[in-house]
Amino acid sequence: SYELTQPLSVSVALGQTARITCGGHNIGSRNVHWYQQKPGQAPVLVIYRDNNRPSGIPERLSGSNSGNTATLTIDGAQAGDEADFYCQVWDSSTVVFGGGTKLTV
Amino acid sequence: QVQLVESGGGVVQPGRSLRLSCAASGFPFSSYGMHWVRQAPGKGLEWVAIIWYNENKTNYADSVKGRFTVSRDNSKNMLYLQMNRLRVEDTSVYYCARSLEMATIVLDYWGPGTLVTVSS
Numbered sequence: 001s002y003e004l005t006q007p008l009s010v011s012v013a014l015g016q017t018a019r020i021t022c023g024g025h026n027i028g029s030r031n032v033h034w035y036q037q038k039p040g041q042a043p044v045l046v047i048y049r050d051n052n053r054p055s056g057i058p059e060r061l062s063g064s065n066s067g068n069t070a071t072l073t074i075d076g077a078q079a080g081d082e083a084d085f086y087c088q089v090w091d092s093s094t095v096v097f098g099g100g101t102k103l104t105v
Numbered sequence: 106q107v108q109l110v111e112s113g114g115g116v117v118q119p120g121r122s123l124r125l126s127c128a129a130s131g132f133p134f135s136s137y138g139m140h141w142v143r144q145a146p147g148k149g150l151e152w153v154a155i156i157w158y159n160e161n162k163t164n165y166a167d168s169v170k171g172r173f174t175v176s177r178d179n180s181k182n183m184l185y186l187q188m189n190r191l192r193v194e195d196t197s198v199y200y201c202a203r204s205l206e207m208a209t210i211v212l213d214y215w216g217p218g219t220l221v222t223v224s225s
Contacts, residue, residue: 048205
């Protein structure tokens with residue numbers, strides 16, 4: 001089965017750029033989606049198909065995907081960005097999530 | 106607007122059964138696949154099951170295959186998860202989520218979740 005690897009935690013200074021990676025074999029050939037989950041809340045889709053933002057998601061969030069690594073980038077990190085982030089792909093008729101990354105601002 | 110609301114969670118003994126429900130509104134329910142995703146306390150997201158829009162096609166995570174059954178009633182805009190032979194490790198918040206197909210599958214809307222605790 002396909003596996004996605006994320007760092008357990010990423011720290012970023014207020015106003016700086018955070019990058020959260022998602023590793024997988026030849027992940028660049030797949031569509032990667034990203035979810036943000038704040039404490040006590042349900043996940044929210046923030047990036048779909050590598051680099052597309054749903055309505056209402058700020059332009060500060062962006063995604064890229066190439067080779068064996070997909071990346072979620074958060075520019076100008078704010079205190080309100082603190083959350084867990086999960087990457088996801090669709091593989092063999094199953095949904096696969098990464099283990100999640102805790103972003104600390 | 107799209108709304109998903111889960112219900113049916115609670116405390117149940119190991120080996121017993123429980124049925125979760127998810128009420129959908131704000132979109133043409135019969136045109137969308139639906140998922141169940143769970144999250145154990147302090148842990149990450151774990152996908153549980155998918156049911157495609159036509160009700161006949163389903164798929165499950167290996168951890169629940171043969172014990173859980175996903176179903177839907179398109180006439181009532183309802184999604185269900187029948188959980189049998191529950192184990193302590195099934196303790197989680199269970200979310201229902203809408204499935205968006207675009208050459209891939211993405212979960213674009215989620216409910217707030219319902220907590221299932223399996224304990225003796």
